[in-house]
Amino acid sequence: LEYLSLYYKDDSAVENGEKGIARKLSSLRTLYKYYYKKGVIDINVTEKLETPKIHEKPIIRLSADEARALLDVIETGSGLSDRQLGFHEKTKIRDLAIFTLFLTTGIRISELCALDVSDFDFKNNEFRVLRKGGNEMLLYFGAETKAALERYIEERKKNASYSQDSPMFLSLQNKRMSVRALQQLVKKYARLAVPLKNISPHKLRSTYGTMLYEKTGDIYLVADVLGHKDINTTKKHYAAADERRRKLASGAVKIRDD
Numbered sequence: 641l642e643y644l645s646l647y648y649k650d651d652s653a654v655e656n657g658e659k660g661i662a663r664k665l666s667s668l669r670t671l672y673k674y675y676y677k678k679g680v681i682d683i684n685v686t687e688k689l690e691t692p693k694i695h696e697k698p699i700i701r702l703s704a705d706e707a708r709a710l711l712d713v714i715e716t717g718s719g720l721s722d723r724q725l726g727f728h729e730k731t732k733i734r735d736l737a738i739f740t741l742f743l744t745t746g747i748r749i750s751e752l753c754a755l756d757v758s759d760f761d762f763k764n765n766e767f768r769v770l771r772k773g774g775n776e777m778l779l780y781f782g783a784e785t786k787a788a789l790e791r792y793i794e795e796r797k798k799n800a801s802y803s804q805d806s807p808m809f810l811s812l813q814n815k816r817m818s819v820r821a822l823q824q825l826v827k828k829y830a831r832l833a834v835p836l837k838n839i840s841p842h843k844l845r846s847t848y849g850t851m852l853y854e855k856t857g858d859i860y861l862v863a864d865v866l867g868h869k870d871i872n873t874t875k876k877h878y879a880a881a882d883e884r885r886r887k888l889a890s891g892a893v894k895i896r897d898d
Contacts, residue, residue, distance in 0.1 A: 644656065644661045644664045644665055644668075645661055658692050658693070658694045659694055661692050662691055662692060662694060665686070665689060665691060665692075666691075668686055669686045669687075669689075672684045672685065672686045673686075699846055699877055700837055700838065700839070700843050700846075701843055701846040701847040701850050702743075702834065702837070702839065702843070702844070702847040704851065706833065706834050706837075707743055707847060707851075709833045709834070710739065710743075710829060710830065710833040710834065710839075711736065711739060711740065711743075712833070713829050713832045713833045714732060714735050714736050714739055714829050715732065715736055717729075717732065718832065719832035720832070724828075727812070730812060731812065733791055733792050733795050734792055734795070734809060734810075735825065735829070736788050736791075736792075737788045737789050737791070737792035737809075738752065738809060738822070738825070739826075739829070739844070740784060740785050740788040740789075741781070741785060741788070741789065742826075742841065742844040742845070742848070743844055743847060743848055744781060744782060744784065744785045744848065745779050745780075745781060745785070745848065745865075746844075746845045746848030746849055746852070746865060746866050747769055747779065747845070748772075748841075748842075748845065748867075749819055749822055749823070749841035749842070750819060751769045751770065751771070752809070752822065752841075753809070753816065753817055753818065753819055753822060754769075754770055755767070755769070755807070755808040755809065756804075756805060756806065756807055756808055757793070757796070757802070757803070757804050757805070757806055757807075757808050758804040758805055759808065760789065760808070762786060762789070762790060765780055765781050765782070765786055766778050766779065766780050766781070767779055767780075767781065771867045772867065777867065779865065796810070799814065801814050822841060823840065823841060826839060826840060826841050826844065827839070827840070845866070846877060848866075849862050849865075849866055849874070849877060850877075852865065859871065859874055859875060862874055
């Protein structure tokens with residue numbers, strides 16, 4: 641397997657991880673199996689190779705307290721430099737709406753970037769997202785999210801470019817916010833609120849999924865809201881929550897009082 645563990649890029653040796661080695665080994669097995677079946681080779685040596693064990697990395701997410709701390713930082717600007725505070729005064733209402741929407745609906749960053757004002761129905765507390773594969777889906781938001789979004793909309797209405805067909809979230813240049821810009825925004829605030837965790841928009845999505853699962857215990861509901869086509873994807877992400885629930889169950893039923 642030594643041959644599979646390294647590759648060269650720009651004249652530099654790069655080491656493959658466990659998943660990279662497993663993928664390359666799978667390709668080799670397919671190739672050797674084909675040659676063996678066609679009689680090109682007499683022995684399929686890849687049958688003797690063991691697939692390396694893949695160790696799953698722990699999924700990083702925010703606790704409820706950390707999520708609250710993140711929103712507090714966005715609201716107050718605590719820890720920002722003087723230069724950053726100048727921009728913060730112009731964007732904090734927008735930023736709070738973005739992060740509240742992330743943390744209370746679990747939408748993907750690409751879905752958030754694509755939102756238009758017309759996608760929101762504040763009367764019924766719902767909004768339309770375009771999921772992977774091009775499928776439209778209605779998601780719902782609660783009072784906290786509605787308040788943050790309506791506050792932002794009131795600010796947007798002061799802008800001459802505001803219309804029902806305009807992008808929901810605009811940059812300071814009055815352009816639709818890009819995925820890259822949102823990634824940088826999350827990184828900026830997360831460094832202040834949770835400096836020991838490398839938080840990305842996807843980890844905010846994981847935070848929502850975990851909180852929803854811990855509240856409801858319904859893995860199928862979580863999969864549906866997050867737009868997972870495969871329930872096993874959802875189960876893998878929230879296995880830790882399952883373990884906590886099992887531990888709680890250990891003392892839930894008593895036959896005799898102490």
